[in-house]
Amino acid sequence: MASQQQKPFLFPASRFYNRRVANIQDVARLAGVSPTTAKRALRDPDKLTPETLARVQQAIAQLGYEPDQRAGSLRGGQSRTVGLVVASIVEPFFAQFARSAGRILQAAGYTLIISENEYSARLERGELSRLYGQRVAAILVRPGYGPESREYLHRLRERGLFILEYDYRPPDSPFPSVMLDNAACMREAVAYLHALGHTRIAALGTYDPEIHPEERSRTFPEAMRECGLSVPAAYQRVTLLTEDTAYALTHELLGLSEPPTALIALTGTQAIGAFRAIRERGLHLPGDLSLLTFDNYPWTALVDPPVTVIEQPVEAMAEAAARAVLRALEEDETSTAHQVLAGRLIVRDSCAPPRRVGAAAGC
Amino acid sequence: MASQQQKPFLFPASRFYNRRVANIQDVARLAGVSPTTAKRALRDPDKLTPETLARVQQAIAQLGYEPDQRAGSLRGGQSRTVGLVVASIVEPFFAQFARSAGRILQAAGYTLIISENEYSARLERGELSRLYGQRVAAILVRPGYGPESREYLHRLRERGLFILEYDYRPPDSPFPSVMLDNAACMREAVAYLHALGHTRIAALGTYDPEIHPEERSRTFPEAMRECGLSVPAAYQRVTLLTEDTAYALTHELLGLSEPPTALIALTGTQAIGAFRAIRERGLHLPGDLSLLTFDNYPWTALVDPPVTVIEQPVEAMAEAAARAVLRALEEDETSTAHQVLAGRLIVRDSCAPPRRVGAAAGC
DNA sequence: ATCATAAATGGTCTCGTGGCCATCATTGAA
């Protein structure tokens, strides 16, 4: 036991009396070498004679020494830490994304710090600050709605952080991104429903630049137009990506005098709300109504009928994002690429031709 | 623009040329005060004359200065960072736990670092090391199975970290803990099924000290005994808490010559596997079989029939855990309390009296 | 006017590690 008397330093909190943790100096002292030599045992061991190396390693083992990452990163400016901002960690899409991205980054020696913005740029602003306080080297962000964090993201980039947006990308955002091909997915969804004979189709959420600027909502009317359809004004209602608002909106839409015959939920969470509302109204899928949703969550295959979904390549998206981070941090490659990944329509049993066929048909 | 020429220091990575981030010295220089005074503008502003304060604040705003948390924590030994080890972040129980605990800790100025152990102490060991490398002040851990991390947890405690276990607690573990009252929940579940007339009840997983040391499995036979029932040897099969193993086990159990009339899934994820297997065998709930599961996940209310569940007070558990951390870190209160929280049986429609009533009945 | 007191401000060291340069020892060749 060396180390104890050398310095009479007391930590502020009484809990830490006697709790000094071994550092590289203690290791060096115990091994009878200089701190520099001790460090080399960790960083480039071949530079030491086998005997010295063994002695230092013995000391490390004896003291249970483990380097302090904070101190190590202090000099370089950034830490081997990456921030991940998700909208909501309880949303499986984000949980899976976090897991996949985290694994890749960890394998490369980075630690992920996750935070939530609840789809709000205002909350995001605070989270970004916290992450910057930790001097993360990069931030993967699913941007929240609103302008409150945009300027700050730019400032972070100027400070040397690598910023990447995923899942959502504000208009004209200059940051590299990893996105689902929302337009193509929406086209495929609409085309599929149209082919079944639907003309009165509603998406759970209409585009709104402030409240609901989602690409899926924006491209829905375009996809409809491509099939020669249009979205009735009564169906155009702004909502959020939460279960409750989707539930309320579904009730509203199905209460119309000319209700939609097919519903497209934009996320798996929305689909839960829609599903609840549909059941409450005593409607049966797919006879009374067709339902299609983004996100291939486990439960969608479990309910009756199993729900037709558009599956997102979550792992591939997370991997693309993580690899972009590694390229930027380790190879200095400041790409500004916008990666777009394809989704996949998985047809199950929640969609069928509409009951009472109206005027339009064919395509 | 001060700061540029003062030091000709170049960061190792070329990306950081010219990217020096403002520190408190830069602020002080710009405001024309000493670094100490500049710091005080942040920590105890009342100690400054209003004019000086304003000048420093102006400088802070102009430079966009934000303190480096790493440097700040270096001196004190620990950082304002807390590690959270979950088994799997895609399991909603853990995602919710992480969210709730994270919010409380963040509100108190801490940052949460999440990592996964996949129910394995071996993997956990590595994650703990990573967390310790960041010098987290505390670790909330859902322990993985196996001995590989126990000694290390003790060492971390000796180094001053506050360790708390939640959701699972190895036998004789000395660390404070926050647990569901698994025994009571299991008793209630078994009593409920028994009251419906079931005698052939199986839990999805039998206690095994190495592979499956879950309290729920351990207390299941006890709960059965209290109702005068016993668990047939054929039902006693060791499994894991994953969907696939639960799926396989359900198939096995239902393939027996005397299959159980009621199944208890130990987690929501297990329930998904069980549900799939039940459906594949063409069995109908609750007529052919009763199913009851831990975890009140959203989908359990959505499927047909809605599944009877035991709800865990996830938020309360997370809050209890987070508060324990804050008490330990801020008030120096090293409690070793084992908190146990009650679950709640939510009866829905997946349980009914068994079809062909065998010998036993009543209770 | 003088001194005591408190308020405001500054100086200096610490934390643990990484990077760079200096030093010392050893070896082999001229």
Place this chain on the structure above:
DNA sequence: TTCAATGATGGCCACGAGACCATTTATGAT
């Protein structure tokens, strides 16, 4: 024997903020 080259090791400072003590300045009482 001397010199150069190489290998092994050590010294020193930077990083950014916190803690503590020292110093300067203002205030008020005697």
